[in-house]
Amino acid sequence: MKPRQSNFWKVFSTPLVIALLSAAGLFSALLGDGIWDALSWVGLGVPAFLAIKGLLRRG
């Protein structure tokens, strides 16, 4: 059996990247307009896209 540590990263690495992206998205639009707004659309767009993709996929 693998050590628990690797299990943790296997499960949480992708969600962690998404969480950091969303956090960057939430924060960036507070800093300015234009490029900062666009960054926030990407940061919040990724989780929205992944969730909708999961919902729409039918086997």
Add this chain to the structure above:
Amino acid sequence: MKSKTIRRWSFIHTWTSLICTVFLLLLALTGLPLIFHHEIEHLLGDAPQVREMPADTPRLNLAQLVEAAEKHRPGEVVQYFGFEDDEPNAVLTIMAKTAGTEPNSSHTFMLDARTGEALETPSANGGLMLFILRLHVDMFAGLPGKLLLAFMGLLFVVAIISGTVLYLPFMRRLQFGTVRQDKSTRLRWLDLHNLIGVVTLTWALVVGVTGVISACADLLIAAWRNDTLSAMVAPYRDAPPLTRLAPATRLLDIARDVAPGMNPDFIAFPGTRFSSEHHYSVFMKGGTHLTSHLLTPVLIDASTLQVTAVAERPWYMDAMGMSQPLHFGDYGGMPMKILWATLDVLTIIVLGSGVYLWVVRRKAAKPLPLEAAA
């Protein structure tokens, strides 16, 4: 993770979620139209139309605007003047019978800053959008309603954290994003609940926590009045009540002099809850994008027009200021509003699927003699 640990977290997740779900559904459903309140008010024709005039048309001074307001609503006093960046030719005006009248009994409208003409803003005083807003803010139950919703928000945060902990044992053998389609409806929704829950985690946490902070705004303002404000106006404690106020004409210039680089956000008139009995408070906002959400009050003696103090901002007032954009999602244009609405709907799906999973598991856990008999 030991199975006993999993059972404990599972218990926490189940019950914190179940208790807050009804309220969270109410908040998510009422929050949806509120994201677009500006656009909806325009569609309903409730947004005031400020007249087109040449850009160099002279503007009235604040004392003239106070006069115009009092002429428009005789017998009432001005509580607040607000300034909005996207409508520089109008001043948001809030009036009531007395300066201390509670916010829900006040009347809000706009004054044309050049003519003093009053422009009604019906959606700020009644109608469908205000009804939805009250449902969202306090369920028409005042402070107890706000505090109940704040508590539900805290349960929501605990549910999110415990859900994240449980994500590990559930996903140990699955690739990220797996949605099992062929096994059963329950497994499909379990996977979707985990997937949507984990990707919307940060957003839901931020909107949840900032919602809790906003729901506690009344308490934060009371705390600010008690420590910061009362210390600053201590010398005025025994002063007799003011019978007339010095004219408001130069308030903004006075405030700009002591708060360079900042812009006025709103003026609280003497006797309102954002000021003292003896002061005009001019709330100045920072000059940069980020600091424009942080307010610094300048207290101006309402009889001598001398500056009494430029207040320090306690951290909790800054937290309250930053919570507003992060809760409303109104700081990144229309694409952000659409994403905000999408994430809100996704949260509704997570809430709904959570209830569904609980019901299904309960049915599976015990035999149902009644159903068998029927």
